[in-house]
Amino acid sequence: MEKAGREIMYSVFRIQKALYRLVREDATRVGITEVQLIVLYTLFKKENIRLNDLAEKLNMSNSTVSGTIDRLVSAGLVMRETSREDRRAVTLRLTEKGREKLIEAFNHESVLVQRLRKIENEIEAADIEKLLSIHQTIKDILLGEE
């Protein structure tokens, strides 16, 4: 395989793992899993989203999301409601308890939030911009938008 490409690949894998580990730390602290926390956050950012759209946003299959939502509903953190416009569809919403859980997870104790802040402080804005732009190029090439 190609050397530079391989290095980029490994480098991305490593960062992703490190990020996931920090998310897991916050999630575990409040008694849920990292994926559940990411789902809560996404629902917080976008209310009344459909399961399909949530799955797409998270880059996950809807079978996976369906199962995760099952567990969040059982835990009383999320509500499932049949959409009135389309009775096939399901819309998802945080419960009050879910909202509280989310806020608790990303409070001042959150190492993830601290580290993300540190990244913003220690890396120059121009470099961050450069990084995101190269990432975009890479993503486009990987997805085959030529």
Place this chain on the structure above:
Amino acid sequence: MEKAGREIMYSVFRIQKALYRLVREDATRVGITEVQLIVLYTLFKKENIRLNDLAEKLNMSNSTVSGTIDRLVSAGLVMRETSREDRRAVTLRLTEKGREKLIEAFNHESVLVQRLRKIENEIEAADIEKLLSIHQTIKDILLGEE
């Protein structure tokens, strides 16, 4: 949460998913899973590696790797051997069949290999270097090496 940090996080997640999807394509073509293919590749690059070291290299727990190796052994692609120096340890090696499978996966048909090559061709070497260096900084911050 912090805006730029969040963007970087999402951007990494997206690239990781895109990469995984391409690895999966090659893996599926030869009848194995993406993780199994990554393991075969790692064993190809480093013969007679211990399970522990393999897990560390892949950033996975050894319970996960142990299970994956189970399936690769069942499929006749990998050999497990008790280490002579340390009888607690297990060393792993590709079988001939495993080596053939790996070569078949990453042959000229491989979209992943093509795309990685394209990344090398279309992104300037200086930019790739810059990218890897920023990645390193981010990884260090995330892992808390302050």
Place this chain on the structure above:
DNA sequence: CACAAATAGTTCTTATGCGAATTATTCCTA
């Protein structure tokens, strides 16, 4: 309008993926 095609979710099966407990072996030190 009828009815096939498309769409939204769920369920099933298999494979990760992790932490905790367990087993086997080796290391270390009183």
Place this chain on the structure above:
DNA sequence: TAGGAATAATTCGCATAAGAACTATTTGTG
């Protein structure tokens, strides 16, 4: 050197993660 601490791997339980098959609706086309 005996026996506990440390280490390497496996096993177990649970939660992703994806694709395929399935159900329930809605859409599109003659």
